[in-house]
Amino acid sequence: MSDRTAECAEPQRRSIGAKRNPATAEAILTAAQELLREKGVKGLTMEAVARRARAGKATLYKWWPTRGALLVAVYERSKGDYAHEDKGALIDTIAAFYHHVFDFWKTPEGQVFALIIAEAQSDADVAEALERYREERLATLAEVVGWSLARGELIEGVQAEALAEAIMAVAWMRLMTGRLDSDAERLAHEVLDGWIVGKR
Amino acid sequence: MSDRTAECAEPQRRSIGAKRNPATAEAILTAAQELLREKGVKGLTMEAVARRARAGKATLYKWWPTRGALLVAVYERSKGDYAHEDKGALIDTIAAFYHHVFDFWKTPEGQVFALIIAEAQSDADVAEALERYREERLATLAEVVGWSLARGELIEGVQAEALAEAIMAVAWMRLMTGRLDSDAERLAHEVLDGWIVGKR
DNA sequence: ACATAACGAAACGCACCGTTCCCTTTGGAG
């Protein structure tokens, strides 16, 4: 369980004066990402990250005071900005969305998201960051539902946010219970068919 | 941060011979529950539980080899067996269900469930236990949906399991994001209205 | 009567935590 060999990279890196060294931030985030990829969650300790990045622990704690803060930083660094693609029918748009997130969540970078949700259960700062992120993603998803609503695709009385939440919730649950091998299109149907005009 | 006073209860408790001492199991689970209640997640350490229960760590590890196992045991000890109550209309049955779980999840005992989901993200044993539990709860929920289906309450082509998953997923998401103050009835409508005959 | 097993207690080495020193580097203010 102790793997002290070659844990450090890059020859040297010193202070560049009385201002923050971008290379340090870079090295630390990269180290965190690598550790996550190589040793999983348990491998991501402040100690190990500092070692691998050849950074002082003091430096690390200065910029990322908690493990949660580091997790969030790593996630925000690795996630691309997914823009929903309007496929004409809501069902296809959502199927594409499911397909995309499931694929991403399966990657080492994407797995961080599950860890963030987990960490949020015991770290208030992470919980707050997660909540902001959830609201942001919910809003864009609700917007997509809005497009469909405007097209008259959905039955009367649908609230975009409510439906968007159901769409998100099912994805999150699949993530938390390790069932990302789902058929995205089938899942989209299971969640949406009830709300689409003419599907009854 | 060090609170060594009165961490231990009960005067004495020794071996009762070559068989498991029920009082020990009792004392350990109680200690775990109390620590959880008093100090939150972080307070629940194998070390602290052993101290409080006046138990040897060896004993603790013998019966609950990981923190996750202990968490699951605590949860299973405290949760009552909720039986869905058929209110006639599915919407009312689910509203009652939401009301019940949200109330329970707000209690210190119920909060353990969120921790189990979190722990499952990094502990395979907990993940397996959670998956068994999820399947069990999904089945009973699907049964409830089945009642409704048999009454002709729902539109054609509904798959009981799929709808049950959506119902569960929304509840779980509310839990993971700390929004248990929801209006159960309203939420039930938001999730179900699309699937009910005559609601379009 | 005796092997067997559970129990409490204490100690072990190890790892990580979060903080604190110390010294070096270098930009920017005076």
Add this chain to the structure above:
DNA sequence: CTCCAAAGGGAACGGTGCGTTTCGTTATGT
């Protein structure tokens, strides 16, 4: 130009939890 302030690496600190081991005690079941 000088020197202070801030950033950086490195090393060590005490503290705490982990998981294991060792020991002596207790009492069952055969």
